[in-house]
Amino acid sequence: MKRFLLLLIIFYSFSLAEKPNHHANTHDSNIANTDNHKVETVDGEYIMNHIQDQSTFEIFNPFDWNDSNGDHYYYTTKIKLDKKWNKISEIPFLGDYLNWTWNPSKSVYSLQVNNDQLVISKQLIMMFLASLIIILLFLFGYRKDRIVQSGIGNLLEVFVVFIRDEIVYPNMGKKQGKKFLPLILTFFFFIVILNLLGLIPGSATSTAFFSTTVALALITFFTYIFFGNKDFWKHIFATPGVPFWLLPIMIPVEVIGLLTKPFALAVRLLANMNAGHIIIMAFIGIIINMKSPWVAIGAVPMALAINMLEIFVALLQGYIFSLLSSIFIGMAVTEHEHD
Amino acid sequence: MENGLIALGAGLGAGLVTIGAGLGIGKITASAAEATGRQPEAAGEIRTTALIMSALIEGVALFCAVTCFLLQGALAG
Numbered sequence: 511m512k513r514f515l516l517l518l519i520i521f522y523s524f525s526l527a528e529k530p531n532h533h534a535n536t537h538d539s540n541i542a543n544t545d546n547h548k549v550e551t552v553d554g555e556y557i558m559n560h561i562q563d564q565s566t567f568e569i570f571n572p573f574d575w576n577d578s579n580g581d582h583y584y585y586t587t588k589i590k591l592d593k594k595w596n597k598i599s600e601i602p603f604l605g606d607y608l609n610w611t612w613n614p615s616k617s618v619y620s621l622q623v624n625n626d627q628l629v630i631s632k633q634l635i636m637m638f639l640a641s642l643i644i645i646l647l648f649l650f651g652y653r654k655d656r657i658v659q660s661g662i663g664n665l666l667e668v669f670v671v672f673i674r675d676e677i678v679y680p681n682m683g684k685k686q687g688k689k690f691l692p693l694i695l696t697f698f699f700f701i702v703i704l705n706l707l708g709l710i711p712g713s714a715t716s717t718a719f720f721s722t723t724v725a726l727a728l729i730t731f732f733t734y735i736f737f738g739n740k741d742f743w744k745h746i747f748a749t750p751g752v753p754f755w756l757l758p759i760m761i762p763v764e765v766i767g768l769l770t771k772p773f774a775l776a777v778r779l780l781a782n783m784n785a786g787h788i789i790i791m792a793f794i795g796i797i798i799n800m801k802s803p804w805v806a807i808g809a810v811p812m813a814l815a816i817n818m819l820e821i822f823v824a825l826l827q828g829y830i831f832s833l834l835s836s837i838f839i840g841m842a843v844t845e846h847e848h849d
Numbered sequence: 850m851e852n853g854l855i856a857l858g859a860g861l862g863a864g865l866v867t868i869g870a871g872l873g874i875g876k877i878t879a880s881a882a883e884a885t886g887r888q889p890e891a892a893g894e895i896r897t898t899a900l901i902m903s904a905l906i907e908g909v910a911l912f913c914a915v916t917c918f919l920l921q922g923a924l925a926g
Contacts, residue, residue, distance in 0.1 A: 676893065774908035781911055833897070834904055 552795025561718060561787050566590055567632065568712045586712075633716040640703040640716070644696075673698055677833050681840035690839055693733065697726065698832040705783060705824030709817065717827070718783040720776065727772035727779075730835045738842035771838050775831060782827050786820040852924050859920035862913065870910035874903050 571587040579587060651662030659667050678687045678694050701717055708715025716722045734742075744750070746764040748757070793813040797805045881899035885892045 676897075680897070770908070770912075774904075774911060777911045777915060778904070778907060781914065830900065830904060833900060837901060 552791065552798050557788055557791045557795065560791060561784055565632065567714075570712060632714040633719050633722060636704060636707055636714050636716045637722065640700060640707060643703055643707075644699050647699075669698070670695060673832060677829075678836050681833075681836045683840075683844050686840070686843045690733070690836065690843070693729075693839075694832045694836050697729075697835055698828045701726070701779070701831050702825055702828035705827060706821070708783065708787075709820055709824065715783050715787065717779050718787060720780060723776040723779045724772075726831070727776035730775060730838060731772035733835075734839045734842035737839065739845065741845065742842040771834075775834060779827055779831055782823055786816060786823060789816050790820075855920055855923050859917045862917040862920075866910050866913040866917070870906055873906040877902050877906070 567589040569587050569589060571585060574585050574587060577584050647662060647666060652666050653659060653663055656663070673695055674687075674691055678691050681687075682690060704716045704722070707713055708718065746768065747761060749760055749764070752760055790813050793809050793816065796809045797803070877899050881895050884895050888895075
């Protein structure tokens with residue numbers, strides 16, 4: 511544990527260290543890349559740029575101690591993603607099936623032809639990685655032929671049983687719960703692993719981008735729209751026990767309530783994941799803003815504490831997302847009696 | 850001048866939202882802790898209810914936070 515903490519502190523101290531007195535270099539890249547120029551101060555704009563989807567991975571490299579690759583970042587190797595191999599159409603075999611490009615002459619919409627479309631971005635790579643990790647964990651970690659699991663299988667069993675008995679079954683009932691348990695479990699593991707992967711310095715948090723969180727929330731939305739039973743729709747369009755002259759007010763309110771659920775789900779996850787990253791960036795940025803390495807004595811432990819909090823938040827957000835999803839779906843699919 | 854006022858409004862709005870959401874979630878947590886103390890066997894249900902209610906409050910707070918965030922678009926330049 512001590513060694514781990516030391517490693518984290520060392521990495522944080524060096525990963526943002528900059529080479530002074532150097533002009534902004536001009537690496538040409540098609541995708542806007544703002545993290546390449548020399549950093550004088552870490553202000554709001556720099557932080558907001560940093561948490562956006564980038565085309566560069568910054569990977570810790572201990573052999574870069576004298577900035578030998580000339581990217582003005584010590585101890586860092588940058589891997590750019592805007593090369594030719596990165597386009598989906600360039601992938602061998604698979605690219606032939608996915609080789610779809612926008613043809614503006616055949617469409618009513620006048621979108622600009624962008625040569626960078628279908629580029630595998632940083633967040634997409636993180637999602638592939640998370641999916642791969644989940645598949646490998648459940649394929650090789652969980653032994654089906656054993657009743658008592660050990661090691662990783664034990665860990666997975668704790669989570670799966672917790673979600674089944676504490677989240678899904680109480681909210682949906684046993685019959686419906688069995689149907690939706692795989693969905694909720696996938697939500698939980700996907701979000702938790704994405705959040706935890708995002709805490710590794712140099713990687714990206716996919717759940718801190720709208721495209722990911724909105725997609726996840728829309729899955730919940732369409733699930734309860736499609737699987738909602740008669741009772742659910744009756745409660746929206748003809749709420750029992752409400753006088754008929756109130757219906758013109760009640761129906762819009764209920765419909766808005768239907769639509770705000772996925773919105774709140776998406777924004778909650780995004781805001782919680784972004785907040786921690788912004789705070790960590792701000793704490794580390796103090797070192798650069800004050801132009802003195804001694805500030806690191808105060809700033810790095812604080813950033814480390816926030817990082818520890820983030821590990822908790824990563825698990826909590828996965829729990830909250832799966833809990834709320836199961837409640838929303840449960841409200842739509844369970845049969846309930848009226849008194 | 851106008852830019853400053855917009856930025857001030859967004860910042861103050863976010864702060865006010867935080868006060869409201871903090872008060873709300875604090876009250877829920879206090880009640881949940883009290884209820885758990887009175888009836889420890891119902892801790893699981895109380896926790897779930899408290900989390901759901903906190904999530905609802907958080908939802909409203911997030912709408913307001915997004916509104917404040919959108920004010921960035923009104924800033925000139």
